[in-house]
Amino acid sequence: MAGKVRWPLRAAVVAVVATAAFAGWSGVTWYRTAHSEAVTYGTARDEALASGRELVARLCTLDYHRLDQGLAEWLDASTGPLRDRLAHTDEATKKTLTQGATVSTGKVLDAGLSELDEHAGTAKLLASVEITALKEGVAPSTKRNRFAAGLTRTESGWKLSALDELPVGAR
Structure with missing residues (x-):
């Protein structure tokens, strides 16, 4: 048993x-x-791409009614040489932007990373952006631009360190 x-x-x-x-x-x-x-690596790529899309759109958006706020948002979105350049926006440039009385809105249509160095915390982004400009009394105008953007990972997340418009091509 x-x-x-x-x-x-x-x-x-x-x-x-x-x-x-x-x-x-x-x-x-x-x-x-x-x-x-x-x-x-995939997670870092996705974060860099999503941040890059948002940051490029932010730097293509400016409302002359809230110029100082818009410029502050540009500074918050940038780092390094780009931030240094944006920080030195003089009063003459601000006056020109205000007198233009334009509200520009950027929308990233498509974007992709061409490079990512996860260890260095850098990336390069290519983006196609549609920018709509509204001016009182004038029909809205829309144009499409292509940009190459440099991204740098900072303590507060990804920031733009470079933003250059790319030529669309000869016609």
């Missing part, structure tokens, strides 16, 4: 050990996959 009781007990112990081994293997596999270089 003792042999009959041990068999189910042995089977239960084997089942528990096998289940624990499978759970441990599954957990290790999941952890390795979730923290693999390919996954972290």
Whole structure:
């Protein structure tokens, strides 16, 4: 009778050990996959692309009614040489922007990263942007531009370090 009781007990112990081994293997596999270089690189790429799209749109948007706020948003979106250049917007330029009485809104139609150095915290973005300019008494005008943007990861996230308009091509 003792042999009959041990068999189910042995089977239960084997089942528990096998289940624990499978759970441990599954957990290790999941952890390795979730923290693999390919996954972290993909996450960095997605973050840089999403931030770059938003930042390029922000730097293509300006409302003359809220010029100081708009320029402050430009400074918040930028770093490095681009930020230095934007920080030196003189009063004559501000006056010209206000007298133009234009509200410009940028919308990124498409964008993609051409480079990403996750370790250095830099990326390059190409973007196609539609800019709509509204001026009182004049029909809205829309133009499409292409930009090359440099991105730098800072303590507060990705920022634009360069923004250059690309020629559309000769006609």
